[in-house]
Amino acid sequence: MNERNEKPDSFKPSSYRTPDGVPTDIVVFTIASREKEGAKKALPIRELQVMLIQRKMWPFEGKWALPGGFTRDTETVHECARRELEEETGVSGVLLEYFNVYSAPGRDPRGWMISHAFFALVREGCLAGRSPSDEAAEVVLFPVEEALEMELAFDHAVILRDALERIRHQMLTTTIAKEFLPEQFTISELYQVIRTVAPAFEERNFLRKVTSTQSRKGILEEVLDSDGRPAVSNRYSQRPAQLYRFTDYAPELSIYG
Amino acid sequence: MNERNEKPDSFKPSSYRTPDGVPTDIVVFTIASREKEGAKKALPIRELQVMLIQRKMWPFEGKWALPGGFTRDTETVHECARRELEEETGVSGVLLEYFNVYSAPGRDPRGWMISHAFFALVREGCLAGRSPSDEAAEVVLFPVEEALEMELAFDHAVILRDALERIRHQMLTTTIAKEFLPEQFTISELYQVIRTVAPAFEERNFLRKVTSTQSRKGILEEVLDSDGRPAVSNRYSQRPAQLYRFTDYAPELSIYG
DNA sequence: TGAATAGTGTCTATGAGACATTATTAG
């Protein structure tokens, strides 16, 4: 590294104050399913939930907050988020994506803290064996609608709103729906997952649109059984529904054409 | 603020090392126009350029780098980027958007530095009266293609590539093209700007697609002159071309419908 | 049989894509 000469004697790292810490905050989303009342074979009711922990230390003792922790000098903020997610929920290998930085002076009474916010999308059930860590008194999944109304610690209410806005957008413009679905799924399941995250999305002819030979722009493919016939499932319906999976293809969107 | 109790005596801000600084790096893009050779009335040749400064201090003395500076404890990283942009280029009121954090340990030989990267889109000419600051020996606009081949200081080559990828995507999915255009413009101008940033974009029937009564999904509107007739310009053509402007409308994109 | 979801038929209007053609002005 020839550009990394000796550090001159005159160099001082900074004559300004430096941050007191660089935490990450992780907005862990999951979709919970409940069987419908009338116990007949029917589509489950799905609900978007977010993981919160109850703080047991100053500041905001007793308040609900997003999970997270401080970045170390041996890791990137992304590695920190991955580590904290695993420590606090035991899950790994799930989608974890950075989405914004929160740096307003005074946002953390402990000092100058610049926080990096991530969202994680976790399949229901992966969060089964979770246990409170040192930092948290309790770890609970709340319905998003409920969490949005709560008084959260720090600026976490803002972070949660931003995360929700982000995954709503991503749900429609990328294939992150797959994070909430099994590898093979029916079109109704897919539609339900999309609508659970982004209720504003409504397509009358969703099935046809996404499967018709030309119109499925390659994002989905039929699942075939060992005989080469379309595989079906009757998990959620009387009449068996055809199974699909996502391909690796991601279409390019444009407002111009 | 009842949750902000007194800080307990036992509280220590952190028992871990804290960062030595939180810089911002700003990728300033502009589009330069040159008249075509044959001096006839013709569309100009446009080129995407990026602003670099030549460092005159350790580390990476003499290397080209992105402009930027250290965040203070009285401002957000966004405010820091806005301030640095103004200090180093004199421009204000332009699009400045955060896009990623760079936190790999060892990315800065001065210490543990977590950098926040922004891109700015600046109209040609706004960068006229720029002058070198304390930090930089020289401030120069490079063609992006050229800058991509250079050995930049720190991890700025990666940041530049990421920024370019980001504005290419945004050019097609948002109306940031307006940052490079006058308030009123012809369809050819718009097409040229889009293609200058995202050369892969090609639409044969661009004019028709974006203006036909139904198909312009509301992102553009005709400019009318004082008589209520469509305004035209012959800046770039023999035959006058109709002028348009962007509306405030931003369409919602979806891969599903 | 009815309940519940899956999937098709059919119609119209609009859109994309391809290419040829005409229009307008400067020089």
Place this chain on the structure above:
DNA sequence: CTAATAATGTCTCATAGACACTATTCA
């Protein structure tokens, strides 16, 4: 006239959107 760009005509086929209709299975 020619050069250069602006804009329209025309054709085919795919698609969107609406809504009625049929299909399959369970209980």
